[in-house]
Amino acid sequence: MIIRPRRLRQSAGLRSMLQETRLAPQNFISPLFVVSGKGVKDPIAAMPGQYHFSVDTLVKEAAEIKKTGVLSVLLFGIPDRKDEKASRAYADDGIVPQAVKAIKDKMPEMTVITDVCLCAYTDHGHCGVTTPDGKIDNDATLELLARQAVSHAKAGTDFTAPSDMMDGRVAAIREALNQHHFPDVGIISYAVKYASAFYGPFREATDCAPQFGDRKTYQMDPANTREALKETLLDIEEGADMIMVKPALAYLDIISLVRAECLLPIVAYNVSGEYSMVKAAAEKGWIDESKVMMEMLLAIKRAGADLIITYFAKEAAAILRNE
Ligand code: PBG
Numbered sequence: 001m002i003i004r005p006r007r008l009r010q011s012a013g014l015r016s017m018l019q020e021t022r023l024a025p026q027n028f029i030s031p032l033f034v035v036s037g038k039g040v041k042d043p044i045a046a047m048p049g050q051y052h053f054s055v056d057t058l059v060k061e062a063a064e065i066k067k068t069g070v071l072s073v074l075l076f077g078i079p080d081r082k083d084e085k086a087s088r089a090y091a092d093d094g095i096v097p098q099a100v101k102a103i104k105d106k107m108p109e110m111t112v113i114t115d116v117c118l119c120a121y122t123d124h125g126h127c128g129v130t131t132p133d134g135k136i137d138n139d140a141t142l143e144l145l146a147r148q149a150v151s152h153a154k155a156g157t158d159f160t161a162p163s164d165m166m167d168g169r170v171a172a173i174r175e176a177l178n179q180h181h182f183p184d185v186g187i188i189s190y191a192v193k194y195a196s197a198f199y200g201p202f203r204e205a206t207d208c209a210p211q212f213g214d215r216k217t218y219q220m221d222p223a224n225t226r227e228a229l230k231e232t233l234l235d236i237e238e239g240a241d242m243i244m245v246k247p248a249l250a251y252l253d254i255i256s257l258v259r260a261e262c263l264l265p266i267v268a269y270n271v272s273g274e275y276s277m278v279k280a281a282a283e284k285g286w287i288d289e290s291k292v293m294m295e296m297l298l299a300i301k302r303a304g305a306d307l308i309i310t311y312f313a314k315e316a317a318a319i320l321r322n323e
Helices: 005-009 012-017 055-067 095-106 138-155 169-179 197-206 226-238 249-261 272-283 289-303 313-322
Strands: 028-034 041-043 051-053 072-077 111-116 159-162 186-193 242-246 266-270 307-310
Touching (some): 005 012, 028 055, 028 095, 055 095, 095 111, 095 138, 111 138, 159 169, 169 186, 169 226, 186 226, 197 272, 226 242, 226 249, 242 249, 249 289, 289 307
Parallel strands (some): 028 051, 028 072, 028 307, 111 159, 186 242, 242 266
């Protein structure tokens, strides 16, 4: 034999030198759930290790996250009151604006991203408002999403991340942000978001499961590839600053395709179901949790993601720092 690939795997030093992909805490974004109240840190049953935080405890958690080297958080609000117009989604004194202000006050250098979507705020749990005959009213929803994004911008968010999958929302949000003099607030578009069963635990955490029907008229069919490019190209045209693919693990082919076809940073969302499956198997002693976690995150990065939104952010960053 002349060629022996194993020559390059002989020692830990060589393997480390030749590693093609490396994870770094700076590439992780940590999602956080915020509720009203004071001193709240309630465990989320379906997502072991994740909590509902009130604004005060959220700021402490963000500080802990920052210590591990993770530079960014993604905020999800859980309102006290839901109604058919999602009124609490775009209120300037809403739970997310409060949380953004509090984090930015204490840690101005932390990059804050806010989820823009109505599903946690509507009484029917859909991501948009509905017509009298129970259909999703795309264009009426755009105005509310734009107001929601502006309310987050007023509080000081760095990026808004629309996850609703309405057509035209990136353009609507960009226009509203510009009109309200927030040209520097960016948009991380959930451009490629599939109608996935992997969101199950999250829907429990934010109480946002649709009360009728499903999300298949706005989220994408898991069978589709070309449609991912169509959504990506549209959102780039509408002014997105980064493109998100969601979920991550069952969609590595899509991440790698979008990476090859576009110049913007790619963000992959390692979603709740992907997280909770690992936690559950680890609880049963069936897998080595840390190793599986790191391998999953590495695979997402190898596929082409620049940034990874993951509930593992703090744990994974701590491991990387101790390496
Ligand atoms: C809201 C939203 C969802 C997630 C992020 N934003 C749920 C959904 O679309 O039903 C899922 C996140 C996760 O599972 O971790 N539209």
